[in-house]
Amino acid sequence: MIEAQEVRKQFGTVQALGGVSFTARDGQITALLGPNGAGKTTLLRTLVGMLRRDHGTIAVDGIDPERDPLAVRANIGFLTDQFGLYERLSTREYLTYFGELNGMEKRALRERIDEVSEMLAMDDILERRSKGFSQGQRIKVALARALLHRPRHLLLDEPTRGLDVMSTRAVRHALSTLRKEGCCVVMATHVMQEVSHLCDDVIVIAKGHTVAQGTPDELCRRTGIANLEDAFVRLVGTDEGIVA
Numbered sequence: 001m002i003e004a005q006e007v008r009k010q011f012g013t014v015q016a017l018g019g020v021s022f023t024a025r026d027g028q029i030t031a032l033l034g035p036n037g038a039g040k041t042t043l044l045r046t047l048v049g050m051l052r053r054d055h056g057t058i059a060v061d062g063i064d065p066e067r068d069p070l071a072v073r074a075n076i077g078f079l080t081d082q083f084g085l086y087e088r089l090s091t092r093e094y095l096t097y098f099g100e101l102n103g104m105e106k107r108a109l110r111e112r113i114d115e116v117s118e119m120l121a122m123d124d125i126l127e128r129r130s131k132g133f134s135q136g137q138r139i140k141v142a143l144a145r146a147l148l149h150r151p152r153h154l155l156l157d158e159p160t161r162g163l164d165v166m167s168t169r170a171v172r173h174a175l176s177t178l179r180k181e182g183c184c185v186v187m188a189t190h191v192m193q194e195v196s197h198l199c200d201d202v203i204v205i206a207k208g209h210t211v212a213q214g215t216p217d218e219l220c221r222r223t224g225i226a227n228l229e230d231a232f233v234r235l236v237g238t239d240e241g242i243v244a
């Protein structure tokens with residue numbers, strides 16, 4: 001479980017997070033929904049301890065990522081907007097490298113790489129070097145890396161951007177499987193269809209503040225609007241950055 005209370009973060013004169021509070025539960029996929037520049041990426045980076053917050057509290061299974069970043073990271077898989085692939089390594093070599101860094105035993109690691117590869121439908125790129133990989137192929141490798149050590153929490157920054165229909169389905173299916181296994185998934189996205197069909201809970205964030213949290217149905221009921229996209233626009237007061 002991830003809990004945040006009144007988290008604030010400023011970059012120079014820009015208040016990226018002005019007071020974000022929410023709870024993301026185990027066994028649920030929680031969407032982080034907000035217009036461009038709302039603070040979603042900043043929030044994810046703060047949750048994983050890559051950025052220091054200026055104010056507020058964060059607890060990942062009760063642990064503050066600033067106090068014990070290694071303990072938190074051992075239990076978090078993070079898909080950022082920067083994939084950090086090593087172009088001269090094949091996908092398998094790359095995943096093996098990070099699995100070993102995480103202390104995974106050789107045989108278990110080999111089996112897990114095959115498992116994750118099947119989960120994400122990426123067998124075709126497993127033995128290829130990542131130089132020249134398409135955007136979708138890059139996302140898959142980065143996502144495989146995030147999943148490799150079976151983290152209890154998964155933080156994803158727009159995981160299906162640039163993916164084709166089949167790959168999007170593979171990723172959504174993988175996320176449903178992880179939810180069943182009890183993983184706490186938090187996912188920033190602009191894809192409303194994904195939120196409606198996949199997510200149990202939604203955090204709506206605008207200009208660095210949480211403006212609502214609830215199931216897609218609750219958000220619709222609260223605004224008195226039947227359609228989630230229109231409810232979202234009402235909550236944030238803009239239709240910037242929405243993908244139907």
Ligand SMILES: Nc1ncnc2c1ncn2[C@@H]1O[C@H](COP(=O)(O)OP(=O)(O)OP(=O)(O)O)[C@@H](O)[C@H]1O
Nearest residue numbers: 011014015016034035036037038039040041042043
């Ligand atoms: N390192 C930084 N230095 C200065 N400003 C930053 C930095 N990182 C983020 N910001 C600013 O903080 C605000 C929130 O940015 P963030 O990337 O968190 O938004 P986002 O919700 O992820 O947006 P998008 O949907 O466009 O990806 C923006 O105004 C952004 O310009």
